[in-house]
Amino acid sequence: MSKFYTVDRSNNIDQNMVFSLQKNYSDHKIWTVQDIYDEEDAIARIEQLYPEGLSFHGIQYLIKECLVIFKNMTREPLPLAPTTPMIEAVFELVRRNEFPQLPSRLQSMFAWCNLDDAREFNSFLGDKHSIFEVEIENAFIADQKLLYLGGSVIGTYEMARKYWSGDKSNNCKLEAVIPLPAVIGNKV
Template sequence: MPKFYTVDRAGSMNVNSIFELSTNYPEKQMWTVDGLYDEKDVIARIEQFYPKGLSTHGIQYLITGGIVIFEEGTRSPLHITYTEPMIEAIFELVRKNEFPTLPSRMQSMFAWLTLEDARRFNESVGNDKSIFEVNSNNAFIADQNLLFLGASVIGAYELARKYWSGDRSNNCKLEAVIPLPAVIGNKI
């Protein structure tokens, strides 16, 4: 079985622990728009699209990561946040439409193909996180450098298509998209 290496940024992994999908959404902070949709609408849509639940990554980008903060009582944006939620949304739409048999990023964990790559990533986030092995026969290998919006919406669709097709950029940075549940292996 192929072996991958994941960096425990949340400090929540233990040897032989199982990373699973979660359906425990109400305790998570949900972003809603008054008068347009509420928490019940959010949960209903998640249950429609992901009946088995979401990964921690999925919860972060579908539920707790805000996109636009509006001035109270208006539709005037006060603050536009990160682009990552939109990247995830576009890539997920392309996956569902063109590559439905590949694992959803919203229901997966991520790992590096080599220990050296995991160590480099760990250094980039402070070098104080633990690294664990993860074995998976179902991992999808993709170029993480394709995960951006590009120069236009259609460009973002094209990058997503290339990502899910398994294309590689000139300076590819490979990641393993590992569908859950997954068993955490040895600590390095």
Template sequence: MARYFHVDRRARFVAGQAVELSRPDLAAVPDLAQHFNGLFPAGVSAHGMQYLNLDVKAGNGEPATELIWEYVRRAHFPDRPSRFTATCAWRDLDEARAWRSRAGMPNAKIWTLGAAEGFIANMSLLHVGTSTLRASQFAHAYWAGEQGPELDGMPPPCWEVLLCGPITVGDEV
């Protein structure tokens, strides 16, 4: 089992915890329950749950980005893990600390995670604040595990790891 680092921005982890997928309570909306079950029969990660519940019309592009990336993955890279079922992590402690600082979460705990080898992708490509064609290029480069185009104003690559399968929370660092 490989060792990774996770910035726990939602304060959900404890040492020894097994990270599990979950399902939203959709009993009151059976049509959405059926749709969810077709998309994610095993459930979603905390990351997936967060983005499934955000309002796309609220002016925040992140939920739409996640949905676009998911459909590009399904259409062109079905062997890659879904961001909706993955736990995001970092390969080393310095990367985790740097991201925690960039994200403005200096008090978020960082945990070690034990998991099978994850999929590594450039998180800097996760945005749609550009043309539809460029956003498509970014999504394809993300799922191909590529750096993506070098454009003026583009942030440097930020290599996240998507972990799936059995994940165990280790120690806080």
């Protein structure tokens, strides 16, 4: 078993807590497009693609993040979208197509491969979060520095392909993609 370190950004983690996949989506606002698809359609697609459920990360970026940003709380959209949900979407498409044996980021939790990186990340966040150990056998190790949009759609596909291939950038920062369920270990 390998040991990894997760930073509790939610401030809700306890030792021996089990991180598991969730299947109840009714507590979340599901963004829809009028006269094209509704919440039932969205939930049916999630259940088709991820019958085992989604992780907190998956719910965040597949369901909760709205891709439309409105100007001054009006219904007038601005011509830009947040990038993280799009990164997750492209990376998941590449994984499903070319690396289906690897764990989906939408059904996983994340941890650092060493304690120093976890502490550095926590310091970046203001040293206000706890760090916990997670021991698991089947984590996928990837360079999180590749989690960006490329200069074009094909560039983003290439970033995703390098990530899932296990390639490393010049200034790599390794993360463990941990499929759920996973048990939280000792607080560091």
